[in-house]
Amino acid sequence: xxxxxxxxxxxxxxxxxxxxxxxxxxxxxxxxxxxxxxxxxxxxxxxxxxxxxxxxxxxxxxxxxxxxxxxxxxxxxxxxxxxxxxxxxxxxxxxxxxxxxxxxxxxxxxxxxxxxxxxxxxxxxxxxxxxxxxxxxxxxxxxxxxxxxxxxxxxxxxxxxxxxxxxxxxxxxxxxxxxxxxxxxxxxxxxxxxxxxxxxxxxxxxxxxxxxxxxxxxxxxxxxxxxxxxxxxxxxxxxxxxxxxxxxxxxxxxxxxxxxxxxxxxxxxxxxxxxxxxxxxxxxxxxxxxxxxxxxxxxxxxxxxxxxxxxxxxxxxxxxxxxxxxxxxxxxxxxxxxxxxxxxxxxxxxxxxxxxxxxxxxxxxxxxxxxxxxxxx
Numbered sequence: 001x002x003x004x005x006x007x008x009x010x011x012x013x014x015x016x017x018x019x020x021x022x023x024x025x026x027x028x029x030x031x032x033x034x035x036x037x038x039x040x041x042x043x044x045x046x047x048x049x050x051x052x053x054x055x056x057x058x059x060x061x062x063x064x065x066x067x068x069x070x071x072x073x074x075x076x077x078x079x080x081x082x083x084x085x086x087x088x089x090x091x092x093x094x095x096x097x098x099x100x101x102x103x104x105x106x107x108x109x110x111x112x113x114x115x116x117x118x119x120x121x122x123x124x125x126x127x128x129x130x131x132x133x134x135x136x137x138x139x140x141x142x143x144x145x146x147x148x149x150x151x152x153x154x155x156x157x158x159x160x161x162x163x164x165x166x167x168x169x170x171x172x173x174x175x176x177x178x179x180x181x182x183x184x185x186x187x188x189x190x191x192x193x194x195x196x197x198x199x200x201x202x203x204x205x206x207x208x209x210x211x212x213x214x215x216x217x218x219x220x221x222x223x224x225x226x227x228x229x230x231x232x233x234x235x236x237x238x239x240x241x242x243x244x245x246x247x248x249x250x251x252x253x254x255x256x257x258x259x260x261x262x263x264x265x266x267x268x269x270x271x272x273x274x275x276x277x278x279x280x281x282x283x284x285x286x287x288x289x290x291x292x293x294x295x296x297x298x299x300x301x302x303x304x305x306x307x308x309x310x311x312x313x314x315x316x317x318x319x320x321x322x323x324x325x326x327x328x329x330x331x332x333x334x335x336x337x338x339x340x341x342x343x344x345x346x347x348x349x350x351x352x353x354x355x356x357x358x359x360x361x362x363x364x365x366x367x368x369x370x371x372x373x374x375x376x377x
Contacts, residue, residue: 014119027367029355034232049265062089079213082242093226093239099254104191105130109158115348142169159191165198165311168354172310198312200230290357297368313358336374
């Protein structure tokens with residue numbers, strides 16, 4: 001009987017075991033899924049695209065109309081100057097990340113991850129033969145340890161991966177921290193892959209800053225972003241890459257030899273979404289309310305150390321004060337009727353749990369009551 005390729009042996013699946021739908025009646029605090037419907041204007045445009053017969057092959061990197069819209073959008077919202085010709089529309093931001101890893105590394109090359117980082121980065125890098133190097137962030141703030149980054153660089157290092165606002169920690173790196181990472185990358189001639197999928201979800205008084213917008217950053221940064229989180233379009237699988245011409249030519253080749261292009265009838269819908277600022281603001285207002293409810297409720301439980309989230313829609317909570325491991329805490333919470341994620345499933349996450357406040361207000365409130373009953377009674 002033929003054997004499966006050895007590249008899958010030992011390859012992790014991140015948080016997947018705890019992302020499975022729980023039993024009936026369990027409060028689900030796990031999935032990074034916006035708890036809102038996709039804006040109706042986006043849905044109607046997608047339906048019209050089907051009715052108009054937009055079901056055929058088209059430009060591999062995405063329609064020029066959509067790429068121009070993305071170019072205008074990132075310039076307006078994030079001060080990134082990138083022409084439409086250097087935009088590639090991808091089947092989700094995750095596929096864009098895979099392309100960016102292929103573009104910036106060869107097997108055996110090292111990549112700096114700021115640990116703890118999103119669960120899919122490490123297995124994706126290992127899948128293509130790159131070596132993730134986990135550089136711990138400051139555990140009090142979850143912001144980068146810049147000296148540790150510099151000290152982790154050697155002749156094998158080819159790329160630094162940053163994610164701000166961050167999944168799982170909720171940290172938003174300061175403009176000066178981003179500039180220093182750009183300066184380090186410039187000094188050592190490294191690529192930066194900047195995962196900016198949560199760029200519109202910022203709760204602090206300083207803005208999200210892309211390294212592509214800073215001096216020395218544009219020529220070495222691949223920006224990964226998409227429609228899933230800000231516009232509640234996760235199932236539509238729409239992302240984009242923006243970056244230097246040489247990198248985007250490689251991205252277009254990656255796409256041509258894998259996915260061809262995203263669904264043609266969704267391209268106009270994606271363009272429409274970029275103008276739905278009112279919906280983004282409405283969603284964000286709700287996230288802020290839900291964040292405050294969850295932070296206030298969890299802060300009343302002894303043994304939990306909570307760092308106020310600065311962006312995205314996650315809380316990264318130190319549970320060591322309860323005397324339990326993160327897995328013990330997660331299993332106990334599930335028995336109490338609340339599903340959450342033990343962060344020891346990822347490098348640098350031991351002792352922490354990740355919860356999402358993208359779920360409904362009702363699910364948050366009921367979950368808090370169940371945890372309090374379990375831990376306080």
